[in-house]
Amino acid sequence: MKEEILNRCGNSTDIIIRTINLKNNVIDCIYSETLSSSSAITNYVLKPISELIIENKNIASTTIINLIKNLLTGSSINELKSIDEAIKNIFLGYTIIIINNKNILSIETKASLDRGINSSSIEVSITGPKDSFTENFNTNLGLIRKRIRNNNLFVKSITLGNESHTKIGICYINGIAEKSLIKKVMEKIIKINNDIIIDGGYITEELSKSTFLPQVNQTERPDLASFALLEGKVCIIVDNSPTVLIIPTFFIDFFHTPDDYYQKNINTTFTRILRFLAFLIAIFLPGYYISVTSFNPTAIPTNLLLNLIEQHTIVPFPAFFEILIMIIAFEILRESDIRIPNKVGSSVSILGGLILGDAAVSAGIISPIMIIVVAISSISALVFSYNSIVNLIRYYRYLILILGMLLGIYGLFIGFGILVINIASTTSFGFPYTYPFVPFIKTDILDSFIKVKSRQNKRNPLLTKNRNR
């Protein structure tokens, strides 16, 4: 049996077999030295078995299995039926004990391969809690349970990924979350038939296939996941993923940040309006600039117009190509800034942003106003920490830019219409994306683009009105 396991694992060097002869019985301990903890194996497996060796008793082969089961001190001991199960358990960090080449036991000896609980790096909060999810399923669940100490927080586990066997946890609060939503989420997740699920992004992609707009929100903050659960949403924890998925999500959710819940309403209102303006600026500014300078110079005050003409005369390209070059250059700069190590990151920013920008203006390739337009638009997009909304802004910026170049201000209105239609026609797991505006929910309008007052209970009326159905 042990040879078969070894063969099926390709005689991998990290699969270790320790054979113990116990008079007339043979015990084989098989484990992965990378996934299992050597101290756990010593304490929970080898030490108890060594006591039997010291006693030097004759043990009948029929009773030894029960004896070992009782001796082992591990928290989770299971009897396995097949070699397939044994192999699966080895790669979950369990130690497999084969007794007399017949019976198979598995005992949990997982090693901790986590980086520990660190502070949130993307969704940064000034005043709120600092902890963030890690790559460990249990830690992530624990971080949520720590905030909602309630027996109604239900977790349903399933394993996805034909090859990766990734553990997925679907969390919701029984009695708050709508049953049809839970059912729909379960059905969609079970249908996922990927070979590999490395991260929550795989699930997000599978669940958001039907639309361009993000239907699943991702958060690395346990406090936000807890808020979502209390609202009646469903959270999905994916093993090895430092983010938790929140379903359903609404357009307004992308304008809310962790700090909104930890500061005065007036401050939150101000920053939310600012974020909404940033969203519009990020999408429309390059398109507006192109449409005004190419079709409607009437809209520009005389002195500014003369200034713009002067800047344009030195540039050999049409304004559209100029702005396209700048936007692509900024995208490359941003991408490289994300990928490169922190220590050289600042020097790349200085080189790319300041020196290259200045040199491009001096060389007459780009006009200074173009740098200002692209910089304001790109900085406005950086207000949003959710990657999905940043991507949405990016695609719409290109669309509006092309429409502005072809049709002027008229094109901008067409682009705005497309954006509104797209948002209004999207649903997230059957719930309208435009909540709380359509359907109009008066109480929640006060906590949307503005924050006048918070709900006493966090329950979302749209999500919980049919919770028993």
Added chain:
Amino acid sequence: MKKIYLIILIIFLTGCTNYNDISNIAVVSSIGISVNGNNYNVYVKVLSSNQENEENIYIKTCTTIDECFNNLSTELMKRLYLTHMDLLILSNNLVKDNYNQIFNFFLNEKSSRGSFTTIIVEHIDNKILETNTTDIKNMLSLSLSTNGITTDITLTDIIKDILNYKISYVPFIKTQNTINVKGYKTIYDENKILTNEESLAINIIKNNIKTFQITIDKNVYKLEQCYTINKVHNDNIEINFYCKYYGNNKSDKNNIENYLTKIITSFTQNNKNNYFEYLLYKYGRNNNIKYNVNINIDYKPNIGGEIFE
């Protein structure tokens, strides 16, 4: 599917006609038009994007205004862009046909908005074109608030007046050694330079005046919060002018009322082609229009006093 392609094509081709890149336009600040025999002299002041050379004045002589603009456009290799234009200077020697051509040009020109100040000068030269437009506008508003003789009028106002009354009153400026505002000049059906009194009268009738001062027998009177209400009863036109006068002598009130009544009555008698006449003819009224002028000056004594230590 063909319909959808057609709609998309139409939408996208719509933009092509309006394409107007800022690097291909020459921003016009002011235009001067005069006639010399059968030819037009067109003066165009183009704002320069180069800060060292702020503005350039180009002069073209052609048989039509459009031809002058086309020639200049070809010369500059840029499209003349009139949306930022703020002054139109017309010469004193233009007649009805010239005005028709000028109005047609500005109404047909896509980039023209018609919201620019329009003046008539005795003779167009570089001096008037080099003068800052804001200064000219300030002079016009100052002349309204001091002696009430002119007001800032746009081309749209002129065209509106001509369509309604066949006559328009355009500020007239003389440029000899200095630039002086000389009241109004009537254009279109009648070409006549009005006196200061007549110009004041038309401003009162048109309710243009809010505050102004008049000089009677070397005494200056300042009138404030003025307004006019005109009423038409059959062939009888009632002009009611109301003003407040802050002074020390109540008898001044009568002097002012008599003086203003005199100039308005004189204006209506001497200018048959005036503000009301065409409207009344248009609606079939007879020629015997009677004017009833009521000047109501509200005398307010100045409150005097002494400052004690």
